[in-house]
Amino acid sequence: GIIAETSGYHYTFFGAALLGIVALISLLATREPSIQPIKQDSQRSFILVAAQPLLLVVSFMGILSQFANWSGLFGFIPVYGAQIGASSADLGTITMLSLAASVVAALFVVPLVKRCGNSFTILLGAILMGGAISIIPLIHQVGLLEGTMVFYGLGRGILNTILMSLSIQAVAPQQRATAMGIYQAIYAVGMFLGPFVSGSIADSFGIATVFYLSAFFCLLIAGMAYFPIILKQ
Known part of the structure; x- marks a missing residue:
């Protein structure tokens, strides 16, 4: 900026x-x-990994999370910031604060999981991220928006880290690269749909609706955190 x-x-x-x-x-x-490779049919191995229930659930949560990310931080939050008077430097600060908070949050995910479990960690990340997004339309001062983005970034960092960790948790070490590739390929749907769908929604219903939809998706992630398959991990 x-x-x-x-x-x-x-x-x-x-x-x-x-x-x-x-x-x-x-x-x-x-x-x-x-890592010592395992000898088995590559297509069959891929299908077995892709059909892992935990991977599928986490990947769907990843779609919702990335939709919120690319609709918000990388989409309409800078647009909204400019509307309330943010300069180029302010917009850079908004992004920097969010990304810096994400880095800090990622450092504390492992001890948080050990102390409170995967479900609570996902819940905390979703609440922080969704709560921050939901109040953005009520903010009309650049300084308050910058402060809100710290909480947004903390939630984003927690969610990204815990979901990535869970995506490879149910597979053998030799199959983790495959699981990670599948997870990233699936959550990329959210990266694509976020800006695409949000643009149409913003044109038809206003930018605030984009933020509320993203917050709703974070709420869905919070609810999915207590699915039995997550609780068992």
């Missing part, structure tokens, strides 16, 4: 590209521990 205000929007893209190159170099320096 600061770069956009001082030097122009195009420099933000150059900066993002530079950081991407740095991240790629860092990734090349990492080493993945080797």
